[in-house]
Each structure stands twice: as C-alpha cells, then as structure tokens.
Amino acid sequence: xxxxxxxxxxxxxxxxxxxxxxxxxxxxxxxxxxxxxxxxxxxxxxxxxxxxxxxxxxxxxxxxxxxxxxxxxxxxxxxxxxxxxxxxxxxxxxxxxxxxxxxxxxxxxxxxxxxxxxxxxxxxxxxxxxxxxxxxxxxxxxxxxxxxxxxxxxxxxxxxxxxxxxxxxxxxxxxxxxxxxxxxxxxxxxxxxxxxxxxxxxxxxxxxxxxxxxxxxxxxxxxxxxxxxxxxxxxxxxxx
Amino acid sequence: xxxxxxxxxxxxxxxxxxxxxxxxxxxxxxx
Numbered sequence: 429x430x431x432x433x434x435x436x437x438x439x440x441x442x443x444x445x446x447x448x449x450x451x452x453x454x455x456x457x458x459x460x461x462x463x464x465x466x467x468x469x470x471x472x473x474x475x476x477x478x479x480x481x482x483x484x485x486x487x488x489x490x491x492x493x494x495x496x497x498x499x500x501x502x503x504x505x506x507x508x509x510x511x512x513x514x515x516x517x518x519x520x521x522x523x524x525x526x527x528x529x530x531x532x533x534x535x536x537x538x539x540x541x542x543x544x545x546x547x548x549x550x551x552x553x554x555x556x557x558x559x560x561x562x563x564x565x566x567x568x569x570x571x572x573x574x575x576x577x578x579x580x581x582x583x584x585x586x587x588x589x590x591x592x593x594x595x596x597x598x599x600x601x602x603x604x605x606x607x608x609x610x611x612x613x614x615x616x617x618x619x620x621x622x623x624x625x626x627x628x629x630x631x632x633x634x635x636x637x638x639x640x641x642x643x644x645x646x647x648x649x650x651x652x653x654x655x656x657x658x659x660x661x662x663x664x665x666x667x668x
Numbered sequence: 669x670x671x672x673x674x675x676x677x678x679x680x681x682x683x684x685x686x687x688x689x690x691x692x693x694x695x696x697x698x699x
Contacts, residue, residue: 433675440679444686451693519694532696573698585696593698 451533454517458506466499471507471544479545486547486564487571490603495648496575503571504534509541524552526566529573531585537570539563560605569601580652591624591658595633596648599641602634608642611635612668636661639668 455461458470462477467484469475491497508514515521517538518528526549527539541550547562576593577584585593599606611631615622622632639661640646646654656664 430671433671433679437675437679437682440682440686444682444689447686447690447693451689518697518699519690520697525699528697528699530693530696531698532692577696582696585698 450516451530454506454536454538457513457516466502468502468504469507470505471509472513473507473509475507476545479547483544483547483562483564483567486562487567490564490568490601491571491575493603494572494575494600496572496579496600501575501578503537503574505537505539505567505571507539507542507544511541514538514540526552527570529570529577531573531577532582535574535577537567537574539566539570542566560602565601568603569597572597572600575600576652579649588652588655589658591633591636591661592652592655594630595635595637595661596651598630598634599637606631606634606638608635608638612665615666632662632665636665639665643668 455470458472460471460473460475462469462475462480464481464484465488467487469480469484492499506513506517508517514525514528517536518525520528525540527537529535529537539549540552542548542563543550544563547564548558549561549563549566551558573593576588576596580588611622612635615632615635620626621629622635624630624632637651640651640654640656641648644664
C-alpha cells in the first residue's frame, strides 16, 4: 500500500511538472526560430527570413496603432504547420481555429499553418474569404490578446466580455481596413457575416468597438472600464 | 491505515493543483 501511495504521488507530481513545462516551454516542439524586432518567432517548418521580417513589420504597424502597444514589450509566437501542435497547445484537441493566445499564464501566441512568404494563414475552412485577413492580421489579432492580458491582468478572459476582447483584437488586427458604414448596413440588414454565431466572424464585435472608440471617442481604457454587455454594445452600434 | 491518512491530503492537493493549472490555462486560451 505504501509503495502504491508513493507511486500515485510521484505520478501526480510528474504530471503537474510536465503540464507546467509544456505550458511555459513549447520551444522544443518547434525546430526553427527567428528573433526580430519585438518578436521571437518559432515554427515547425523553416522560416523564410526576409518574408517573415516583412510580415512582422506589418504586424508591428498594426499593433503600434493601439495605445496598449509598448515599444519595449516582447512577444513570442509559435507557428504550428502540423495541426496536432495547435491542438495540443490550444488544449482544444481540434485545431480548427486561426490561433490562440494564452492570456492567463505565458501570453504566448500559437498560430495555425501559414504560408509566410505569401503573408497568408491557411484557413481551417477551405474557401474562407481571407481577403481582409492576411497572416499579419492573425498575428496582430492574437498579440492584441497578449496586450489586453498585460494591460488588464491575467484573469482578463474571465473578467471581460467576449465581444469586447475579440472586437478589440479584430479592430487592432485590421488596422483601419474596415468600412464602418458598409458593415453597419449589413448588420441592419441581418447579414450572416455580421452574426458571430452564424459566421464565426468577429466583424459585428469590431463594429461595436469601433462605435465606442471612433464614434463615441472613448479611449480603450475607458471602454474596458465600462465593459458594456454584448446586448448594450449591439444596441449602441445599431443606433448609429 | 496511518500512511493513507497522512498521504491522502497530499495526493488530493497535488491532484487539485494539477487540475486547476490545466483548467485555468485552458480557460485563458483565447482564439
């Protein structure tokens, strides 16, 4: 009995240590590395250096428009061309997503398969319209979650509404490449692209964030302090 | 029996910490 108790205890300690190690050091799973600007970029495939630097510069251009950006902050990104890595590090056991950010512990970003040379993420659903979402968008979107976590605290994902966290990430990620009037008209017409549940797109949340930041001239910090509910935000945007 | 009583709290605590660690990491993973 004594031996089994110690085995259980040791087993649990090993599981806890392995979980911590996996969460904090995914690097051994990614063979290739590029350090450039504010970023450490890892990938499971060779990284085309010049193209990657151009994509990261484009990511910085997008992120640095946000007041949450700090020129001294550093970020870690991991590109998972093999989908099992994304499934493992996203803890979703399905890699059907553009990417994930660990907002509680490490603020590491994991992205799905990407064609860096083409500045393109390979979408989980073939045929998705990616025209307004190059790879730099996905990097900036996920890194905005990391900035949100740094600015508003580790439990940010639990303390702020989903529409606000995603809407702001879409807003920063698209860096102004968003037609407010056109999207508002689509919302009022009940278009599926402006319905997150039907399309999986964050455009409606982006519209709501743009309403508060650009129309109401609120600051990001004020908006996160006010944290309107999804229903309030929808009603406010529809009132424009 | 005495050993059970001594070690069960440690096993419980470690299991709880592991579960909390993994669940909170999962909860913080934002798409």
